[in-house]
Amino acid sequence: MLLLLLFILSVLGNAASKTKPSTTEFEPPQILKEDQDFWYAQGKEDLLRALNRQLNLNTAKNVIFFLGDGMGVSTVTAARIHAGQKLGQTGEEHYLSFEKFPNLGLLKTYNVDKQVADSAGTATAYLTGVKGRYGTLGLDVSAPYNICRSDLGTKPHVQSVIKWAQDAGKATGFVTTTRVTHATPAGLYAHSANRDWECDSQVPPANRHECKDIARQLIEDEPGRNINIILGGGRQVFEAANDNGTAKWPCKRGDNLDLIEAWKADKKKREKSHLFLENRDGLLNANLDDTDFILGLFAMNHIPYELDRTEDPKIGEMAPGIEDMTEKAIHFLQKKSDKGFFLLVEGGRIDHAHHKNNALLALEEAVAMNRAVSIAERLTDNKDTLILVTADHSHTFNINGYPVRGNKITGVSGVGDNGYNYTTLSYSSGPGFWNNVNNQTTDPSKPWLDASTLDIHNKTYRQLSQIPADDAFHGGEDVAVYATGPMSHLFHGVHEQSYVAHVVGHAACMGPYSTACEVPKPEAQSAGIATTISHVLTLLMALISTMILKY
Numbered sequence: 001m002l003l004l005l006l007f008i009l010s011v012l013g014n015a016a017s018k019t020k021p022s023t024t025e026f027e028p029p030q031i032l033k034e035d036q037d038f039w040y041a042q043g044k045e046d047l048l049r050a051l052n053r054q055l056n057l058n059t060a061k062n063v064i065f066f067l068g069d070g071m072g073v074s075t076v077t078a079a080r081i082h083a084g085q086k087l088g089q090t091g092e093e094h095y096l097s098f099e100k101f102p103n104l105g106l107l108k109t110y111n112v113d114k115q116v117a118d119s120a121g122t123a124t125a126y127l128t129g130v131k132g133r134y135g136t137l138g139l140d141v142s143a144p145y146n147i148c149r150s151d152l153g154t155k156p157h158v159q160s161v162i163k164w165a166q167d168a169g170k171a172t173g174f175v176t177t178t179r180v181t182h183a184t185p186a187g188l189y190a191h192s193a194n195r196d197w198e199c200d201s202q203v204p205p206a207n208r209h210e211c212k213d214i215a216r217q218l219i220e221d222e223p224g225r226n227i228n229i230i231l232g233g234g235r236q237v238f239e240a241a242n243d244n245g246t247a248k249w250p251c252k253r254g255d256n257l258d259l260i261e262a263w264k265a266d267k268k269k270r271e272k273s274h275l276f277l278e279n280r281d282g283l284l285n286a287n288l289d290d291t292d293f294i295l296g297l298f299a300m301n302h303i304p305y306e307l308d309r310t311e312d313p314k315i316g317e318m319a320p321g322i323e324d325m326t327e328k329a330i331h332f333l334q335k336k337s338d339k340g341f342f343l344l345v346e347g348g349r350i351d352h353a354h355h356k357n358n359a360l361l362a363l364e365e366a367v368a369m370n371r372a373v374s375i376a377e378r379l380t381d382n383k384d385t386l387i388l389v390t391a392d393h394s395h396t397f398n399i400n401g402y403p404v405r406g407n408k409i410t411g412v413s414g415v416g417d418n419g420y421n422y423t424t425l426s427y428s429s430g431p432g433f434w435n436n437v438n439n440q441t442t443d444p445s446k447p448w449l450d451a452s453t454l455d456i457h458n459k460t461y462r463q464l465s466q467i468p469a470d471d472a473f474h475g476g477e478d479v480a481v482y483a484t485g486p487m488s489h490l491f492h493g494v495h496e497q498s499y500v501a502h503v504v505g506h507a508a509c510m511g512p513y514s515t516a517c518e519v520p521k522p523e524a525q526s527a528g529i530a531t532t533i534s535h536v537l538t539l540l541m542a543l544i545s546t547m548i549l550k551y
Contacts, residue, residue: 028090028406053102057521060386060486060507061340063165064330064376066098067126067184068369069119070351070362072394072475078359078425079366081409086367090406096367097374098389101484105491107500108478109393112141116476119351120195122392122497123187127344128158129501129512137183137214138191146194148207154191161504162188162342163223164511171228171336175325177303177365178348179234181214184392188344189224190214199237201254208255213237219259225266228292229332231283231325233299235260249301260295267293280320288332296325305349305361306368307459322347326372330379340384342508345372354395355471357432357462359425360410362397364459377484386485386507390500394475396428396465410457418445421452425463430472432462 068075076096084094111121114134124132124139132138135145143149143156162172176185181198192214197203200213215237218224238259241252253259260276267274277283277296286294298319303309309316320328326345333341347369353362376387401413403424413424426432436448448464455461465472481500483491487507502513509517 026404026407028404030090031405055489056383056486058383058486059509059517060504061384062333062380062386063161063340063342063504063508064380064385064387065161065342065344065504066369066373066376066387066389067344067346067348068350068366068389068391069178069184069346069348070354070393070395070474071347071366071369071391072397072477072479074397074399075350075354075362075366075391075395076480078397078399078409079363079370082363083367083370085406085409091409092405096370097377098370098387098482098484101387101389101482101488103483103488103491105481105483106478106494107390107481107497108494109497110476113145116474117393118195118474119183119392120187123184124158125497126390126392126500127160127162127187129498129505130158131496131498132158135195136193137186137195138189139193143193148193148204148211150207150210157191159511160188160223161501161511162227162344164505164514165342165508166223166226168508168510168514169337169339170508170510171333171341172223172343173227173229173329173333173341174231174344174346175229175322175329176232176344176346176348177322178232178346178352179237179302180230180232180297181218181234181237182232182302182348184346184348185232185344186214186218189221189227190217192217196251198234199251199253200257201241202251215253215259216257219263219266225263228336229294229296229329231277231294231296231298231320231329233297233301233303233319235278235297236300238263238297260297263295279318280324281317283320283324283328286328288328288335291332292336294332296320302349302352305353305459306364307361322368322372323375327375327379330376334379340508345369345376347372351395354397354427355430357427357430357435357465357472358459359397359463360457360459360461363409382485384486386483386488386504388481388483388488388491388500388504390481391479394477394479396430396473396475398426398428399424400426408457412451412456418443420446420448420450422448423451423456423463427463427465427472429467429469430462430465431468431470432465432472433468435462436464 080094080096081091084091109117109122111117111134112131118134120137121132121134124137130140132140133145138158139156140158165172174185174188183195198214200208203211203213237251240256240258272292273290274293275291283296303319304315309319309321329343333343347365350362350365373389401424403413409424412421416422438446438449481491490503505511505513506516
């Protein structure tokens with residue numbers, strides 16, 4: 001009986017080992033080089049860099065604000081691995097450009113009335129310094145959502161950093177891969193009780209004469225009409241309703257206004273040179289020297305996904321990518337004012353891909369924005385340019401299982417207890433539920449399809465989600481803010497998201513902090529241990545500790 005029991009256990013053990021292969025079976029050989037000497041050397045290098053870090057107490061002449069919509073920490077991690085693997089690395093050891101910034105903090109993203117935020121309420125927070133309600137733009141808590149309260153006048157209105165910058169004499173602009181009237185860019189210039197009021201036909205009919213739609217605010221009101229360069233999508237709401245719009249976006253003008261012509265007429269009346277752009281070639285060949293204002297609308301709706309742009313030449317010819325737009329915007333703004341500039345750059349389609357559980361599309365969007373950050377670093381001077389990279393909110397996006405080092409981030413992670421393969425990336429909510437549900441079984445242990453039988457590396461594949469939803473929900477955890485340049489050390493811990501605008505204002509001496517430059521600043525000093533002697537002693541102690549551990 002004992003022998004029979006041992007035999008059965010042996011068979012079960014063999015079966016289990018076949019079901020769950022060893023995580024070291026495909027172990028990349030290069031990890032054997034990462035022994036204790038490797039990690040001690042790397043640790044000391046990082047420590048020395050931290051000890052020698054100097055505070056940059058200069059005034060920020062320029063501010064470049066990168067916003068990855070929906071780019072939570074899990075997205076940054078997955079994008080890091082994806083970017084590294086595209087370069088032939090295992091991926092985990094890679095760094096995105098902004099991950100090497102010297103300063104880092106965490107931001108609490110909740111709206112005043114919601115535990116988990118949307119992109120409008122968060123834009124109000126990080127661009128104005130005041131938290132607002134879910135779904136509202138440029139308004140404080142006194143303005144209710146989705147109700148036109150013209151009787152309140154401008155009392156609930158809060159001004160953004162772009163207005164502060166204009167008042168300080170700086171050139172201003174924004175770049176987005178979404179519509180230029182979408183939540184993030186609209187947070188710069190609009191005051192709206194509903195982020196969806198991008199065109200007049202979406203404003204309640206009874207209120208259209210008193211609550212102006214977002215597109216009109218951009219063209220007709222301050223600070224929108226004074227923004228020097230505007231690049232993105234969303235042309236549909238700037239033209240009189242026609243058949244050229246997209247059925248995927250019902251917002252069309254019902255007032256028969258042509259806001260593109262209105263923009264041109266405003267600039268002509270003010271005797272300002274101006275340029276309207278509608279394709280990538282026009283942007284790349286634009287004369288930046290002889291133009292005061294640029295409006296580029298490169299798609300009826302959002303700018304196409306980065307993978308679609310790069311894989312289809314026709315799409316790529318029409319729509320510029322975030323790198324093209326960022327480079328052109330910086331070159332343009334650098335020529336416009338000797339007092340510097342403010343530029344917002346939004347990687348907005350990270351969020352859209354996550355909403356549809358398209359992880360590969362989301363990661364490609366994040367990596368493209370990362371390249372745009374590198375361009376900004378190359379074109380500016382760290383001494384006088386503050387560069388921020390952050391997100392408005394996270395997504396319910398997960399990196400799970402115990403995949404071997406170097407495993408393709410979009411690939412199969414392992415085998416579940418039910419014997420089915422699952423992917424490393426998954427979501428807690430979204431339409432991926434329907435794409436992965438197993439309708440051909442009554443076995444409660446196998447509710448999902450085996451991932452190894454699906455085309456999981458295709459850009460159209462939707463990762464598994466736990467909760468069925470047409471659009472995945474946002475995540476409510478804190479997001480990171482990465483910073484370099486003047487006063488970037490002020491991002492140092494856990495902050496309210498509204499804190500971001502206050503740092504920007506203080507660093508650039510604008511808005512409510514316009515007098516900050518009048519206060520004498522202390523001499524720059526090390527952000528770590530203050531003296532060279534302390535640095536040397538610390539390193540000596542590290543060397544001694546290493547020798548003791550080895551011998």
